[in-house]
Amino acid sequence: MGSLRVLEQAAPAVIPGDSKRQAPVPVSRFRSLDGLRGAAAVIVLLHHLSLTIPSVSLGYDSRSAVSSFSIAWWALESPVKIFLAGPEFVLVFFVLSGFVLSLSPLARIDSGRAGVSGERGAYDWVSYYPRRILRLGIPVVASLVLAMALIGLMPRAAHSTGSTWLTRQAHPDLSIHHLVAEALLIVDPNQPSVNSSLWSLTWEMWFSLLLPVAILIVVRSRQLPLLWAALFVAVSVYGYVAGVPAMMFLPAFALGGLLGANAYRIQRSLNRCRRRGWLTSMWVTLAVSGPMLSISYWLLRPVLSGPTVALAMAMRVPGAVIMVATVAFWPAASRFFSSNAFRGLGRVSYSLYLVQAPIVIGIGLHFIAQPWWVRGVLTLITCTVVATAMYFLVEKPSTTLAALAGKRVSKIWEAATIKWSEYLPSSRTHQQNAVLPKDKDDDDHVEDAEHSQADRRVGRKRVHLNAKEENQHS
Numbered sequence: 143m144g145s146l147r148v149l150e151q152a153a154p155a156v157i158p159g160d161s162k163r164q165a166p167v168p169v170s171r172f173r174s175l176d177g178l179r180g181a182a183a184v185i186v187l188l189h190h191l192s193l194t195i196p197s198v199s200l201g202y203d204s205r206s207a208v209s210s211f212s213i214a215w216w217a218l219e220s221p222v223k224i225f226l227a228g229p230e231f232v233l234v235f236f237v238l239s240g241f242v243l244s245l246s247p248l249a250r251i252d253s254g255r256a257g258v259s260g261e262r263g264a265y266d267w268v269s270y271y272p273r274r275i276l277r278l279g280i281p282v283v284a285s286l287v288l289a290m291a292l293i294g295l296m297p298r299a300a301h302s303t304g305s306t307w308l309t310r311q312a313h314p315d316l317s318i319h320h321l322v323a324e325a326l327l328i329v330d331p332n333q334p335s336v337n338s339s340l341w342s343l344t345w346e347m348w349f350s351l352l353l354p355v356a357i358l359i360v361v362r363s364r365q366l367p368l369l370w371a372a373l374f375v376a377v378s379v380y381g382y383v384a385g386v387p388a389m390m391f392l393p394a395f396a397l398g399g400l401l402g403a404n405a406y407r408i409q410r411s412l413n414r415c416r417r418r419g420w421l422t423s424m425w426v427t428l429a430v431s432g433p434m435l436s437i438s439y440w441l442l443r444p445v446l447s448g449p450t451v452a453l454a455m456a457m458r459v460p461g462a463v464i465m466v467a468t469v470a471f472w473p474a475a476s477r478f479f480s481s482n483a484f485r486g487l488g489r490v491s492y493s494l495y496l497v498q499a500p501i502v503i504g505i506g507l508h509f510i511a512q513p514w515w516v517r518g519v520l521t522l523i524t525c526t527v528v529a530t531a532m533y534f535l536v537e538k539p540s541t542t543l544a545a546l547a548g549k550r551v552s553k554i555w556e557a558a559t560i561k562w563s564e565y566l567p568s569s570r571t572h573q574q575n576a577v578l579p580k581d582k583d584d585d586d587h588v589e590d591a592e593h594s595q596a597d598r599r600v601g602r603k604r605v606h607l608n609a610k611e612e613n614q615h616s
Contacts, residue, residue, distance in 0.1 A: 172241075172405075177479030178469045179238055180487025182231040186339070187498040189228025191521060192217050194506040195514045196304035203306055205443055223437045230436040233340045233394050233462040237494075239346060240356070240398025241466060247357045248403055261605030266548075267354060268555045274350045280540035282343060283325055284532065285496035289337045290316075292500050296508035308510075311338065311451065311503045339356075339499040348388075349395040356396060360403040367404050371397060375460055382456035385450060390456075397463045401470070408471055425472040428464055436461030493532035498525050 192198045200207040201214030216222050250265040264483045298312045314335040324334045327347040334340045339431075349356065363370035374393040381389025415421050438461070439446070439454040446454055469475045478484075487494075505521050 144339075147571045172470050172476075174469050174476035174479040174484065175238055175242070175466070176488030176491075177481065177484025178234065178466065178488075180484050180489070181479070182234045182238075182315035183233045183491035183494045183498075184487060185552045186228040186495060187502070187522075187525060189226045189231075190499055191504040191518050192226045193307040194305050194502065194517060196306075199305040199307045218440055219480060221434070221437075221441070223440045224433045226434075227437050227440075230458045230461065233391070233436075233458050234465055235342065236345065236349075236391060236394035236396035237401070237466045239349065240395035240400075241402040241470070242398075243353055244348070244357060244360055244399040244402035245405075247353070247360070251361065253358075263406045266552055269548035269552035270353075271351075271548075272551045273544045275347075276547055277541060278327065278343065278347060278350065279325075280543070281492060281496055281532070281537050282327060283399070284339065284536040285337050285500070286321065286325055288497060288528070288532075289500035290321075292504040293336075296504045298503065298507045304510075305506070308506050310502065311335070312507060324526060337496070337500055338503070339495060345387075345391045345395075349392060353390075356399050359396065360399040363400050364403055364407075368408075371400055371463075374400065378459040379453065379456040383452045385452075392460075394459050394462060397459070398466065400465070403465055405470070408467075412471060425468065428468045429472070429475060432461050432464030432468055434461075434462065490533040490537075493537050494525060494529035497528045497532055501525050501528060 193202060194214065195217070197207070197212060197214040198217045201212075201218050208218060217226055242254050247265040286337070293314065293316070298314060316336065320334075321336060324336055324340050327340070327343050328351070331476070359370075372398045378388055378391075378393040381387070381391075381393070412421070435457045438457045439451070442454055469479050501524050504523065505517055509517050
């Protein structure tokens with residue numbers, strides 16, 4: 143989930159039916175989204191840190207435990223909550239993944255429609271799957287190894303902690319079955335206990351496996367994007383009301399893909415309105431409403447009851463979409479999140495997301511006698527060091543390994559496909575006709591062989607381009 147490197151799109155984005163499809167304009171690299179991803183990872187860390195404070199943890203579980211202007215009130219029911227909104231910013235991760243993962247396949251589709259020289263050809267899904275699975279999976283396994291090591295070094299004691307959240311983490315399920323379930327990701331471990339952050343990676347993996355279906359849907363959605371956006375939001379709202387996790391979370395990915403599919407159209411429309419006075423007011427309104435919509439459940443919690451609770455929680459999804467769109471397309475927000483500090487956080491965001499929960503829990507339980515702010519400072523320092531080490535020792539090498547594996551599998555598949563085609567009846571008939579003693583047929587056979595060799599070279603080049611342009615994770 144974490145830090146899918148945002149792709150530099152050299153391929154053009156062309157919209158079906160667009161009057162300018164003969165002169166497509168490149169989609170720029172959305173560097174600011176790396177910064178937003180880094181900020182989201184830090185907010186998830188701060189969310190877990192806040193839950194180690196007994197009063198905040200109690201207030202998180204029950205509204206009756208919150209008194210006005212207490213620490214719990216500030217952390218949960220005031221606008222300050224946006225800096226501690228962990229679950230809400232996990233949905234930002236989901237929207238970002240949908241946005242970024244859709245860019246390369248859509249660029250291939252669009253360049254093929256436009257007939258751009260050197261860019262035609264189908265997206266290499268055979269290379270994508272091993273690359274994506276390894277890119278997600280290797281750091282996940284490493285995070286489980288780290289969590290097990292921390293449990294061994296700092297056993298999660300069963301004594302009272304004051305924090306109900308920490309107490310629930312004191313008894314992890316260390317059975318082989320559960321560890322395998324957490325590592326596989328596609329099997330929902332039902333609130334993972336060794337590394338509690340991995341619940342979101344389950345949905346990252348499922349969306350990654352379903353990406354071809356998502357691409358088909360978002361390509362269709364270009365015709366009526368607002369209608370499709372409303373449909374995806376409605377599905378998510380129903381998921382929250384009915385308690386169906388897949389319907390809660392997968393629409394967030396789809397909405398991110400919808401943003402990616404219409405990025406050129408959005409950017410072009412904004413360029414036309416660049417000198418309009420109301421544009422800045424619109425962006426400021428969106429910049430405020432996105433975060434406020436995401437935490438609307440917490441702000442309105444004192445007056446919510448019955449089905450309105452689920453409806454308020456469902457507003458996290460459109461809130462996350464608004465935040466991603468604002469950072470992607472508003473120049474002021476893009477510049478802010480493109481700063482070196484935010485982009486540095488974005489670089490290690492996946493590693494930080496994976497290691498923060500085991501560290502927060504380990505330090506929180508082992509140093510329970512210390513004040514919460516002392517544990518907080520120690521946790522922040524430890525997470526920074528471990529996440530940086532994780533990035534250089536695990537995440538970065540896994541990116542290279544995943545790319546090599548994708549290229550290798552694609553070459554094997556290509557060779558097997560060519561070999562298999564030799565045994566097809568239509569292929570044998572073609573070969574028999576090709577050896578007839580006619581000069582014209584002989585010339586055609588030689589020409590076909592030359593084209594076949596050229597096609598294989600183009601195929602290998604396409605595999606290389608796909609691997610290079612998708613240096614990403616989750």
